[in-house]
Amino acid sequence: MENQFLYILIGIAATFLLDCLGLLLHYTIRIPKTEWRFIGRWFIKMQYLQFLHNPIGSSAPERYELFMGWFMHYLIGVIFSVFYFNFMAYVGIEPNLNNATIFGASTLVFPYLIMQPALGYGFFARKHKRPILTPIMSILAHLTFGQFLYVVYVIGSSWIVY
Numbered sequence: 001m002e003n004q005f006l007y008i009l010i011g012i013a014a015t016f017l018l019d020c021l022g023l024l025l026h027y028t029i030r031i032p033k034t035e036w037r038f039i040g041r042w043f044i045k046m047q048y049l050q051f052l053h054n055p056i057g058s059s060a061p062e063r064y065e066l067f068m069g070w071f072m073h074y075l076i077g078v079i080f081s082v083f084y085f086n087f088m089a090y091v092g093i094e095p096n097l098n099n100a101t102i103f104g105a106s107t108l109v110f111p112y113l114i115m116q117p118a119l120g121y122g123f124f125a126r127k128h129k130r131p132i133l134t135p136i137m138s139i140l141a142h143l144t145f146g147q148f149l150y151v152v153y154v155i156g157s158s159w160i161v162y
Helices: 002-029 036-046 065-091 097-106 109-118 133-159
Strands: none
Touching: 002 065, 002 133, 036 065, 036 109, 065 097, 065 133, 097 133, 109 133
16 A cells, blocks of 8 residues: 555656646747646536537636646546556566656557547647647657656655665
């Protein structure tokens, strides 16, 4: 059970580091920030069985959508972290930078094939107002998140006495 708690903390920390990188890119080279309110809106609209939007920005805003977007962002980071570390333990492979990066790449299935189409941006965000930048930033974010999982794991493991 103590490992699960560590994996949760690693997911939170890796997601936080990813957000810091996003802010750095925004304030240095003007990469647009993620619209977490749209992610929150998407999740809130699911309770009304509205899964597809055309695009999400044209769907009516929902109360607490920004909070929900941030909450789901961190929850998904935690879920990915717990899955990654438990999977590595199950197959008997020690986490390392390579398999963490590959894991990050595997999570691209979600934005490219589920979220971006559901938000009305099409597969691989081809209908997005920034159809080249958006998928590139997804690649950067997901690969980096995988790498942050490993970095935080190494740092966290050095602090814990077993």
